[in-house]
Amino acid sequence: MPEADEEGKRYEVGQPQLAPGFYLKGSHQLDWGMKNRLARVFDPASGRTVMLAIDHGYFQGPTTGLERIDLSIVPLLPACDALFCTRGILRSVIPAQCTKPMVLRASGGPSILREELSDEQIAMDMEDAVRLNAAGVGIQVFIGGDFETRSIHNMTKLVDAGLRYGMPVMGVTAVGKNMVRNAKYFRLACRMIAELGAQYVKTYYVEEGFETVTASCPVPIVMAGGKKLPELDALTMAYNAVQEGAAGVDMGRNIFQSEAPTAMIAAVHAVVHKNLKPAQAFEVFKSLKSKG
Numbered sequence: 001m002p003e004a005d006e007e008g009k010r011y012e013v014g015q016p017q018l019a020p021g022f023y024l025k026g027s028h029q030l031d032w033g034m035k036n037r038l039a040r041v042f043d044p045a046s047g048r049t050v051m052l053a054i055d056h057g058y059f060q061g062p063t064t065g066l067e068r069i070d071l072s073i074v075p076l077l078p079a080c081d082a083l084f085c086t087r088g089i090l091r092s093v094i095p096a097q098c099t100k101p102m103v104l105r106a107s108g109g110p111s112i113l114r115e116e117l118s119d120e121q122i123a124m125d126m127e128d129a130v131r132l133n134a135a136g137v138g139i140q141v142f143i144g145g146d147f148e149t150r151s152i153h154n155m156t157k158l159v160d161a162g163l164r165y166g167m168p169v170m171g172v173t174a175v176g177k178n179m180v181r182n183a184k185y186f187r188l189a190c191r192m193i194a195e196l197g198a199q200y201v202k203t204y205y206v207e208e209g210f211e212t213v214t215a216s217c218p219v220p221i222v223m224a225g226g227k228k229l230p231e232l233d234a235l236t237m238a239y240n241a242v243q244e245g246a247a248g249v250d251m252g253r254n255i256f257q258s259e260a261p262t263a264m265i266a267a268v269h270a271v272v273h274k275n276l277k278p279a280q281a282f283e284v285f286k287s288l289k290s291k292g
């Protein structure tokens, strides 16, 4: 085992990593099916995505805003680029005539009743993801958690299965209750997830040094929203994330817990795909909200 080395400092954030022949960082040497699935999630025009994350029930049950997905989320489907959900919700609630790409949560185990959430297992067969015409699968990776090695192993098994079927894997940096959320932690977690084979990574935004998290991760990063914030703050966070190198967002509570979710997802879309400044996007939000 090599001795631990110092973390590097030369991130060259102004010099984008090249992806000759394809528009997504780190994806240009993948196979056709994998690229095609990625192109369903990440808009080829902007290179970015607005994924709507509604998988929270897989460990915490009927989360605020997700009590009735048929009523609160189905009307939002036309406004997202992709939905991140469980296969249970997909089969039971999402209309099969919906042509939006579906990214399926593929890990699970402990509930919110347990102290340690990192004790997860793979919770879905890759064959089922193919059967469901998924555009990708997502899995938690608990770097620094009690079950770190297991969660990494879950992800690498899923990546191997994904490579067999051309199914991209989104590795999600799951931050334990007692872990520091800073750029140093996310650089480590995102880089490990990419090095071990995930085709893209979902992580949280940090105000200091987020551009070093995206620069040192060789595959696209999408930003998770986290706890509900005032709308302008959430739009500012999404704006900063994409300006600092994220390839979009996979946001949940800041959209479906907003007082006007349809207006909020439209404002997030403008920030992500049109580089609209937060204040302008907030005006879009207020104007759409007032129209009901």
Ligand code: R5P
Pocket: 053, 054, 055, 056, 084, 140, 172, 174, 224, 225, 226, 227, 250, 251, 252, 253, 254
């Ligand atoms: C991830 O682990 C969760 O299950 C959600 O997908 C993720 O946290 C994104 O949702 P939110 O924007 O509400 O944090």
